[in-house]
Amino acid sequence: MPAYSALIFDLDGTLIDSAPDIAAALNAGFARNGWPELDPAYVERFIGNGPHRLIRDILDDKGIAHDEAAVARAFDGYLRAYLDDPAGRTRFFDHVREDLGALHAAGVRLGICTNKNHAVTGKVLSQLGLDGLFEAAIGADAVPACKPDPGHLRAVAAAMDLTPGTWAYVGDTRVDQATAAAAGVPFYVVPWGGGAEVAVPAGHRLTRLADLLQHGRKASAAE
Ligand SMILES: O=C(O)COP(=O)(O)O
Ligand SMILES: [Mg+2]
Structure with a gap:
């Protein structure tokens, strides 16, 4: 038993x-704001607190200036890309x-x-x-x-x-x-x-x- x-x-x-797929989706969201492309190994360190914290923690870590509209745009791009290709990598x-x-x-x-x-x-x-x-x-x-x-x-x-x-x-x-x-x-x-x-x-x-x-x-x- x-x-x-x-x-x-x-x-x-x-x-x-899932870090490669999370990073790919995040990069789709970041690209909407012209923010830099991220490496999966870097993104992996921030995973575990959910996508909203993931985006904010990376923006803070990289010192990327942002407003709420840009964060919402990045999240929307992330979600659409992730729903489109949920587990390819x-x-x-x-x-x-x-x-x-x-x-x-x-x-x-x-x-x-x-x-x-x-x-x-x-x-x-x-x-x-x-x-x-x-x-x-x-x-x-x-x-x-x-x-x-x-x-x-x-x-x-x-x-x-x-x-x-x-x-x-x-x-x-x-x-x-x-x-x-x-x-x-x-x-x-x-x-x-x-x-x-x-x-x-x-x-x-x-x-x-x-x-x-x-x-x-x-x-x-x-x-
Ligand atoms: O932070 C995430 O997006 C997911 O994290 P978890 O499955 O490890 O809870
Ligand atoms: Mg986990």
């Missing part, structure tokens, strides 16, 4: 390497696809809590052939307050009708960790993406997602 009966996952940086991290299948086959119920735009999330999952694997997938703009607000994670758990104590959250950033802590839920970090920079208790750093078949109530009871 798997240790958790359900798992909720972060999406970008946890299940998929996106890849699963190693073993993720097979391990999600193994968790599902073992009867673990799966959900997604992501700061990605909600409509983009649906299109990405569908293009990657993940329709039907996740019972719920809720993006940042589909809740009153997104991660790190614990209400975002609780909304996914509520949509899946999960019982407290039977599930955990898996992510790649401190935002994910803070969200789980605020919700009072065990947190596991992936070893790829930004995961290496997140400090977690012993046993909570995964080597691959299939580890979660063994992790669980014993590890969380020891916290």
